[in-house]
Amino acid sequence: MGRERLEHTEILDRFLGEVVPRRFTHLSLTEANEETKVANLKLVADAIVGHTPDKVDLIFPKEDFHFAQDNVGNLVMRTPAGKSFPFTRWGLLQTCTRLDVPADYVKRCIAHDLSDVAAHNLNTWVPKLRGDLLFRTVSGRIRATLSDRYAVFDNEEVLDVLESVFPSGQYGVQSFVVDGEDMTLRIVSNEMLRIDGEDLFAGLQITNSEVGRGCVALEMFLFKYACTNGMLFGKVGVTSYSRRHIGSVSVVDEVTRILGEFPAGVEHIKTAVESARRVKMSTDLLHTLTEEFRKDARADDSLIDTVTGVMVNKYSPTVWGFANALTEVAQEFVEQRQMELERYAAHLVTSCVA
Helix, strand or coil: CHHHHHHHHHHHHHHHHHCCCCCCCCCCCCCCCCCCCCHHHHHHHHHHHHHCCCEEEEECCCHHHHHEEECCCCHHHHHHCCCCCCCCHHHHHHHHHHCCCCHHHHHHHCCCHHHHHHHHHHHHHHCCCCCCCCEEECEEEEEEEECHHHHHHHCHHHHHHHHHHHCCCCCCEEEECCCCEEEEEEEEEEECCCCCCCCCCEEEEEEECCCCCCEEEEEEEEEECCCEEEECCCCCCCEEEEECCCCCCHHHHHHHHHHHHHHHHHHHHHHHHHHHHCCCCHHHHHHHHHHHHHHHCCCCCCHHHHHHHHHHHHCCCHHHHHHHHHHHHHCCCCCCHHHCCCCCHHHHHHHCCC
16 A cells, blocks of 8 residues: 555544454353343443443534544534534545445545535535434534434344343353444354254344444344354244334334244254254255355455365365354354355355255
């Protein structure tokens, strides 16, 4: 990276915040915090408070805010009272998207000490807005710019729903990712699946975004205790739920419904696992599977070789062994890529069901 580009990156990091890769924090299930009905849930709640200690939402009509360059050269949104709010990276991207101004152009302006030019461009398009805007802030920074129709359903509220609906003492948080914008939470049952030679626990993954990046979503999750591998079954024939943050967001009934369907989902997963364990990995099948993996999951030679090596050295030469190797290797990636690979592994497993 050239010196000038490095300097521009440092400026953006200073003004918009550094890019921090999202990775799962794993929690002990044998020594779980049991202050809540769902074990370890309080640890997640504490992490949420740590990332968003002072959240404030502001709604303004287009006449009551404008953009400007502050005294250190940063781009800010300014209120009628003269209070200035800088942006996070996501907050800036959403603001640019709403005003149909290219975000890369605005970031270049900021990096080149031309925030006043960026502000002029944004202000030019503010009169074209329809409706009021909701600015979601944390620690005085705009983390989201949304329509006033956006239905706020924050991570603390998700935890309240889980605590109210889940039965006491039967589930625990196995891992989670939380920052000032999004949350991914994995809850598993205390009861191990009855499959010979396996240490598998079924559960649910719950995701939520406080900044309009995604829906409130739940999907079935399979956890292998010894290796902390996981597979996501929500998009391969097992019950799931997804709801946008528009209108009335009522999650209690949907979580209750999914818990009611949980035993049937577990049986579906058990059948798929048992089938995948029986499918031997011939040379031809391995070739076909890896080529599909390359095409469907954007896998390069390095990833394919690594997964195949882990299967040969650690797991059985079966589709189930390949899927386990894939989910073990997936843990080396950041959250979104890890989940993509876990969903693909679940797809491989369920494809073995006749």
